[in-house]
Amino acid sequence: MKALFNWLDHRTGSRRILHGALFENVPGGSRWRYVWGSTLTFAILVQFITGLILWMLYSPSSQTAWESVYYIQEEVSGGWMLRGIHHYTAQVMTVLLVLHLMQVVIDGAYKSPRELNFWFGLGLLFLVMGISLTGYLLPWDQKGYWATKVATNLAGITPWIGPDLQRLIVGGADYGHHTITRFFALHAGILPAILVLFIVAHIYLFRRHGLTPAKPLRRRDAPFWPDQVLKDSVACLAVLATVLLLVLVTGGAELMAPADPSDQYDAARPDWYFMFLFRVLEFKAFSGERLVWGAIYIPAILAGILFLLPFLGSLRIGRFRLGHWISAAYLWLLLFAFVVLTTMAVVEDRRSEDYLHAVKRAHWEAGRVKTLAAAPTGIPAAGAVTLLRDDPLTQGPKIFAAQCASCHAYDGHDGLDRPRRESPSAPDLAGFASREWLAGFLDPEKLVSPLYWGGTHFVNPPEGQRLSKMVGFVTEDLAEIDDAGRADLEKVIAAVSAQAQLKSQRDIDARDAEVIESGIDLFFEGIGDAGACIDCHNFLDEQTGSAVDLTGWGSRQWLIDFVSDPEHKRFYGNRNDRMPRFGASQVLNPKDIELVVDWLRGEWYEPSDAAESANIPPDSPAPEPTEPGPTEPGPTEPEAAEPEPADL
Amino acid sequence: MPAGFKEPLGPPVSSPPAPPLPPFQDSAPTPVLAKLEDPQPPLPLPDDNPPPHSSDLEPEPPRREFLKKTACTLVGGGIVAAPLAAGIAVFTDPLRRGPAAGGWTRITALEAVPADGRPKKFQVIADRLDAWNRYPSVPIGFIYLRRTGENDVAAFNASCPHAGCAVDFRDGDNSFFCPCHRSHFAADGAVVQPSPAARGLDELDVQLRDGAIWVRFQNFRAGIGEKLPLA
Numbered sequence: 001m002k003a004l005f006n007w008l009d010h011r012t013g014s015r016r017i018l019h020g021a022l023f024e025n026v027p028g029g030s031r032w033r034y035v036w037g038s039t040l041t042f043a044i045l046v047q048f049i050t051g052l053i054l055w056m057l058y059s060p061s062s063q064t065a066w067e068s069v070y071y072i073q074e075e076v077s078g079g080w081m082l083r084g085i086h087h088y089t090a091q092v093m094t095v096l097l098v099l100h101l102m103q104v105v106i107d108g109a110y111k112s113p114r115e116l117n118f119w120f121g122l123g124l125l126f127l128v129m130g131i132s133l134t135g136y137l138l139p140w141d142q143k144g145y146w147a148t149k150v151a152t153n154l155a156g157i158t159p160w161i162g163p164d165l166q167r168l169i170v171g172g173a174d175y176g177h178h179t180i181t182r183f184f185a186l187h188a189g190i191l192p193a194i195l196v197l198f199i200v201a202h203i204y205l206f207r208r209h210g211l212t213p214a215k216p217l218r219r220r221d222a223p224f225w226p227d228q229v230l231k232d233s234v235a236c237l238a239v240l241a242t243v244l245l246l247v248l249v250t251g252g253a254e255l256m257a258p259a260d261p262s263d264q265y266d267a268a269r270p271d272w273y274f275m276f277l278f279r280v281l282e283f284k285a286f287s288g289e290r291l292v293w294g295a296i297y298i299p300a301i302l303a304g305i306l307f308l309l310p311f312l313g314s315l316r317i318g319r320f321r322l323g324h325w326i327s328a329a330y331l332w333l334l335l336f337a338f339v340v341l342t343t344m345a346v347v348e349d350r351r352s353e354d355y356l357h358a359v360k361r362a363h364w365e366a367g368r369v370k371t372l373a374a375a376p377t378g379i380p381a382a383g384a385v386t387l388l389r390d391d392p393l394t395q396g397p398k399i400f401a402a403q404c405a406s407c408h409a410y411d412g413h414d415g416l417d418r419p420r421r422e423s424p425s426a427p428d429l430a431g432f433a434s435r436e437w438l439a440g441f442l443d444p445e446k447l448v449s450p451l452y453w454g455g456t457h458f459v460n461p462p463e464g465q466r467l468s469k470m471v472g473f474v475t476e477d478l479a480e481i482d483d484a485g486r487a488d489l490e491k492v493i494a495a496v497s498a499q500a501q502l503k504s505q506r507d508i509d510a511r512d513a514e515v516i517e518s519g520i521d522l523f524f525e526g527i528g529d530a531g532a533c534i535d536c537h538n539f540l541d542e543q544t545g546s547a548v549d550l551t552g553w554g555s556r557q558w559l560i561d562f563v564s565d566p567e568h569k570r571f572y573g574n575r576n577d578r579m580p581r582f583g584a585s586q587v588l589n590p591k592d593i594e595l596v597v598d599w600l601r602g603e604w605y606e607p608s609d610a611a612e613s614a615n616i617p618p619d620s621p622a623p624e625p626t627e628p629g630p631t632e633p634g635p636t637e638p639e640a641a642e643p644e645p646a647d648l
Numbered sequence: 649m650p651a652g653f654k655e656p657l658g659p660p661v662s663s664p665p666a667p668p669l670p671p672f673q674d675s676a677p678t679p680v681l682a683k684l685e686d687p688q689p690p691l692p693l694p695d696d697n698p699p700p701h702s703s704d705l706e707p708e709p710p711r712r713e714f715l716k717k718t719a720c721t722l723v724g725g726g727i728v729a730a731p732l733a734a735g736i737a738v739f740t741d742p743l744r745r746g747p748a749a750g751g752w753t754r755i756t757a758l759e760a761v762p763a764d765g766r767p768k769k770f771q772v773i774a775d776r777l778d779a780w781n782r783y784p785s786v787p788i789g790f791i792y793l794r795r796t797g798e799n800d801v802a803a804f805n806a807s808c809p810h811a812g813c814a815v816d817f818r819d820g821d822n823s824f825f826c827p828c829h830r831s832h833f834a835a836d837g838a839v840v841q842p843s844p845a846a847r848g849l850d851e852l853d854v855q856l857r858d859g860a861i862w863v864r865f866q867n868f869r870a871g872i873g874e875k876l877p878l879a
Contacts, residue, residue, distance in 0.1 A: 062778055146813060150828060153812040157871035163878075164743055172742045173867075173878055176778035262771050262787030264806075264814045266827035281811065281844060282829045288846040289873045291810070354816075358827060382783075389787070402769055406762070580759065586860070587760035589773075 022225035024207060028217030030227035033107070036100035037206070038232035039239050043093040044199070046240070050086040051188060058138070060184040061177045063383040065140035066258040070373055070384065073255050084247030090132050092243055094273045097125050098335065105309065105331050108324060109212035115310035117205035120198050122306055127195045129273075134187035136271055140180060142362060145259035146268035148183075149175065150278075154295045175261065257365040258385040266358030269349070276341035279348075305330065361416070368394055376610050396599020399592050404429070407455075407578070425455035426579070432600050433500035433554025435508075438493045444479040447471065457577040468575070469536060470547070477530035485528015492527055495519025500554030504602050538570075548572065559597045563588075747877065750866045755793065758859050761801055767794040767817050767824070767835055769806070772865045791852060791863060792817060792824070794835065803852040803863045804837050810845035812870045824849060846873040 009015040026034070057076060059068040072079040101121070104110055110118035137148040156166035171178025222228070270278050277299065280286065286294030309330070315323025349355045365388060372387040373379050380386055388394045400408070400415035411430035414420050428451050431437045440446045448471065453459045458468035481489065495516045498509045509516065523539055526532035533539065536547035543549075549570045552558040561568065564583025567576045582588040588596075598604060708716075753774045762768055771790050776783045792804045804824075808815050813828035823840060824833040832840040837849035853864040867878040 063781070150811045150813060153870040156869060163869065167742045168740065170742070172745055172779075173747055174778070177781070178742070178779050260787075262789050264769075264790070264816060266814075266816055268813050268828055278829075284842055284844075287842065287844040291844065291846060291871045295871070354825075355827065585757045585759055587757050 020207075022223065022229070024211070024224040025221050026211055026224055026228050027213040027221050029219035029222040030224075030231050031214065032231055032235070033103055033214055034211065034228060035232050035235035036096060036103055039235050040093065040096050040100055041199070041203075042236040043089050043096060043239060044195070046089045046243075047086060047093070048192070050082050050089070051192075053082055054086060055188055058184075060138070060180045062140060062175075062180060062259070063177075063381070065138060065180050066255075067373075067379050067384050069139040069141075069255055070370065070379070073252065074370060074374065080252035081247060084250070084252035085243055087253030088243045088246040088250075089239075090135065091246070091271075091273075092239055093128060094132065096239070097128060101125065102331060102335070104212075105313075106328055107212050107214045108313065110310050110327070111313040111324070112310065114205070114209050114212070117202060117209065118310050119307060120202040120205065122303075124195065124198050124202060126303070127191055127198065131187055131191045131195070132271065132273070134183045134191065137183045138180065138187060139255055140259045141256040141366075142259055142263070142265045143254070143256040143268070145175070145261070146265045147270045148179075150268070151270070157292050158296055159292065175259075255366065255370075256362055257369045257388055258383065260385050260388070263388075265362065266354065267362040272342065272346075275345040276338045279341045279345035302334065357418070365394060371607060372605060374607070375605055390595075391604060392595045392598035393604035395592070395595040396604075399588070399596040400429075400599070403582070403588060403592075404596070423450050423455060426577075427452045427456075429600055433497060433502060433559075434505060435493050435497045438497050439490075442474055442478060442489065442493065444475045447474045473531065478527070481528035481530055485530065488522050488527045491515050491519035492522050492533065493519070495523060496533075496550055496553055499550065499552050499558075500601065501556075502554070502601055546573075554601070556597060556601060556603065559601065560593055563593050563597060564590075750864055750877070752855065752862045752864050754857075755791065755803075755861045755863050758799070758801065758856060758861055761793045761795050761861070763795055765795050765835065766819070766822070767792040767804070769817065772863070774865065789865060789867075790814070791865065792849075793861060793863075799856060801854050801856070801861055802837070803854045803861075804849040805852055805865075805867065807850070807867060807870070808845060809847050809850055809868065809870055809875075810843075815849065846871065847875060850875055 005015070054072065057068060057072045057079070059065065069083070072083055074080070104118065104121065133148075133151060137144040152166050152169050155169060156162045158165055167173065169179075169182065171182045269275065277295075280294045280298075281291065283294065309327045312323045313327045315326075368391065369384055369388050372391060373384055397410070397415035400410055401418070404410075405414035405420060407424060407426035409420055409424040409428040409430075411428065412420075427441075441452050446452055448454050448459050453468075453471065457465065459471055461467055478489065494509075494512055496519070497505065498512075498516045498519075501509070520540075523533045524542065533550070534542055534545065536545045538545045538547075538549040538551060540551055560583075562571050565581045566572050566579040567574070567581055567584075572579070580587050583590065583593055751774070753772055755770050755772065760768070760770075769790055770793055771787045773785055774788050776786050776788050790806050792806055794802045794804070796802050806814050808826040808828065808831050810826060810829055810831045813826050815824045815826045815831070815833065817824050817835075822835050824835075824837070825831070826845070829844045831845035832843040833845070833849050834840050837851060839845050839848050850866075850868045852866060855862045869876045869878055
């Protein structure tokens, strides 16, 4: 063994190198305050190891970035842990950098002849911030996308070079593939390469000038090995433990929904270590044209002063180390401002209902897209962004809030859990077409309440129009039926509701097949002493009435046709009360109508669906529809109902 | 790391291999280290084949020396400059590309815009070119439309002119709010103070064609008072 070392030493001088590395003199002996540089080197090593492995799984393009990170996070064994370590080490590194900087300045290690080394250190600080900023975008999720949009827009206001700079960073006029490829090259290639050069220079200069001891020296000098190495190792262990704890407590790094430029993202925030800068931009002092001061000039001046500290630090007046005190005070001041601004931003966000609602919604969407991605259909080649765009549970409420909630409510809110502006003028559509919903509709009190028709012209006809016949039927005829009539009514409700073929009622519809059968008979014969529905409504093969056709009422196609054109003669005809012809007038496109209809009917993917269909043997017959409406059109013809010539 | 590191301002790394260690007798300020000295000094370098010496030959004339040095500089600089120039040319390609899409897009029907002058959000659906991919008819952004008369509509880009977050219209306050830095705009797009934004929401060109609203969707530079298209 010794011979081998001798052989190697002959050719490389390895013994001398090792000796040089381990036996550096530590004036005053080893101390805990000297560990920061080593912990940072360790953190960077961790980032290189985890980053290189992540690189093996990451695919930088706007169709695959989120998808590959999702795969790392959810599919690859241990992927969440690896990504979590990479993510939280970056966070911890920011703290370590500040501690290291503070220690260097307080101990006076920034002064002559160590100016250059101090500048390399500051360079490393800004490089690490740059690597963090570029890394934030790489998952290409909503969080990273919108935060980076703000960051690059701010780069765009840099005097003279701003617009060109922005274009170079973004890789064009719009965010897309080239934004990711550029950020990735910066994050994993260019900046780390510069970082390594800077670290080599930093450590070389550190060794050249030796350690700056914290005065007064308490003990005798000692070599780096083993005392200081032991302290450094323990500190690195503490860093690692902190990182692992963060990963385990949080379950790993977040991955929000895929970036979507056409989707509002109200929870946009930078990572916590840039929140101070984020908060600065809200100040009145930097409003309007003065933004460039808050975003560019003042940060640049403050950073510039940092670079000048080595000159200031040597200033003495008599025996007072005035320059040093000012330098240390400056650093404390910056730290104080950082803490105050960050706290302000966080506290204000915590108090903002809108922000908290947005964060809740963002997390919900993040969870939802992962559910969809984990479905047997997986992520399509067009990317995961289409999963949410095509998901009724995600889009339905948004479309409802934008298009329907000005008249309708959904369970009292606007579809997105936000209170409505004014009392609804059309029915609350939560649970539409279910037995409960229909029972409420046929309740003499509820029908005329704002929950159903209370706000409509059917109940409150404008001058010159009469009360709707349906209102009269429910509030007068149905109000007077006896117990037998009430039993009939329940059967009719079950029968009409079964027309909708709701997913949520599949089991009870199958169970109540006989009840539904007799309900259909009662539809034609009459409910107790009250009249028969068929007197006004069309149903199945009886098509003589003038009121809304209840064949397939509430089914997917019926509802699509209805939303597309409520003025169609199959529906309200000229008795329509203000409901827009969403399809016929092209207010909504066919896809949006389908999405909102599917959402209202509770038709969206749930993981239990996949489990259920996996349990059905492939050769067993498909479950029979409980109510085979003979005239029920298939669900494959959106916009099948071409608007008839308006009969108004 | 060379042995010289122990001298506070010692010679740089490239010191010749000789003289052999230990050099520590002169490092007076670090007496502790002397005791820790590696007992085995490194072996001297093998010197079996000393390079031939030619110092007895005539030196080159100074002019030729100069030419050689110049040639070295030119060739050395050139071989680095060529790949660098190629790289920079590619890197700056985005600067030579045309502006972002600014074509006319059909947004919706006129009747979809509330008659009471309340702004409403609409997606902009158009073909999108993302480097090597062309996506037909995909949402590329969203805008707000607002009636300004029976047959007049104003369109606003939803991107906040302050820093580019997407503004949200709140019915309750009848105004736009930016979720990022709390910029505040009236329903007609004008800045409401206090607000960090330097200008009102960016209005887009609108055309009415057969009862349909067409908009020229464009993004503008954020953070400045002037409304300039994003180059």
